[in-house]
Amino acid sequence: MxxxxxxxxxxxxxxxxxxxxxxxxxxxxxxxxxxxxxxxxxxxxxxxxxxxxxxxxxxxxxxxxxxxxxxxxxxxxxxxxxxxxxxxxxxxxxxxxxxxxxxxxxxxxxxxxxxxxxxxxxxxxxxxxxxxxxxxxxxxxxxxxxxxxxxxxxxxxxxxxxxxxxxxxxxxxxxxxxxxxxxxxxxxxxxxxxxxxxxxxxxxxxxxxxxxxxxxxEEHGETTYHVYTTVEVPDSVAKNGRYHRAVETMAEVESIRESAQQAGGSVADIRTKESSLEEVFLNVAEDGRETRRRRRQGAEPEPEA
Missing domain, CATH: 3.40.50.300 (P-loop containing nucleotide triphosphate hydrolases)
Structure with a gap:
């Protein structure tokens, strides 16, 4: 159209x-x-x-x-x-x-x-x-x-x-x-x-x-996993009778689960939070400004590893 x-x-x-x-x-x-x-x-x-x-x-x-x-x-x-x-x-x-x-x-x-x-x-x-x-x-x-x-x-x-x-x-x-x-x-x-x-x-x-x-x-946003455990695990914070830690990968979620089990507890809840459109927009706009700044200076962005 x-x-x-x-x-x-x-x-x-x-x-x-x-x-x-x-x-x-x-x-x-x-x-x-x-x-x-x-x-x-x-x-x-x-x-x-x-x-x-x-x-x-x-x-x-x-x-x-x-x-x-x-x-x-x-x-x-x-x-x-x-x-x-x-x-x-x-x-x-x-x-x-x-x-x-x-x-x-x-x-x-x-x-x-x-x-x-x-x-x-x-x-x-x-x-x-x-x-x-x-x-x-x-x-x-x-x-x-x-x-x-x-x-x-x-x-x-x-x-x-x-x-x-x-x-x-x-x-x-x-x-x-x-x-x-x-x-x-x-x-x-x-x-x-x-x-x-x-x-x-x-x-x-x-x-x-x-x-x-x-x-x-998927391309520009971030996913955060909020993990709540019944016992304290490394880097967690006490919250409403449970312990909370926010991580960005499922591997970290699994590591928290193992730590909780070793401490005699368990994972009580996992909540997933994805970037809003506003957060995606801010990420993309900032990346775009940086790319054009390098272009104006005659330097290409470094390739991703």
Missing amino acids: IEARDLRKEYGGFAAVEGSTFSVEAGEVFGVIGPNGAGKTTTLKMLAGLIEPTSGSVSVAGYEAGETEMRYQLGFLPEESPLYEEMTARTYLHFFADLYDVPEDTAARRIHETLDELDLEHRDRQIGDMSKGMKRKVAIARSLINDPDVLIYDEPASGLDPLTTNYIIEFTSRLAEEGKTIVFSAHNLFHVESICDRVAIMSEGEIVAKGDLEQLQ
Whole structure:
């Protein structure tokens, strides 16, 4: 549904995005995450055809990014979405329906159903008098007015209160269940983790890791085993009537088991903790910065042993 190949965008000789290659399948939710300045918004704008790549190519729903036909297949939500504040929500959405040549009766039904789903009651209030959360819902409804197959959302819940944020994330998840292909960025990695099928991690303009959460965990995360014994073993700490020690390998777990048995006790419990997406992201971003620092200094990273 989306194909990006060797995307590069320069501004005055500075590469805001460099060498980005990825694909998004139909019906998939694809997250793009990274620190501020990583190139996320520039990447999403290139996908949406709003800015032209310096080099590389993008296709969306079989069309080159920026083609008129592609725009009818796409709904785009920027992080900052200025609205026509003198209009009401209903009038505003009808205006955009006209721009997309949506028949009047279809537009009226679609607007009503979408605003119902978004739980927006004040449809005839001027947008300028609405709260930030209500305005964001209107902007989301605008992105759906042409019933697009592909949605590109840049920080859809940016700056909203927790209740509205959760509502919008749940709404985005429902859109995916309805078969929409969704690419979105977010700083709240818990939300990304909860609804994304795959994720690309960007750092300083480059995609430094991508895959599903299990792949990212396996390649870049860490697993910690919290072992609780009935007797004290080396390096353990007394905790709630038992003894606790955290280790990183099953061989160490087995060593603790043997030590407990030799001391006349046993392993009472083993709890496994895997890295969260946030922890994986921090590991990957730091590794990426170190690799590029060495590259700028003309030194290649030392090979792993």
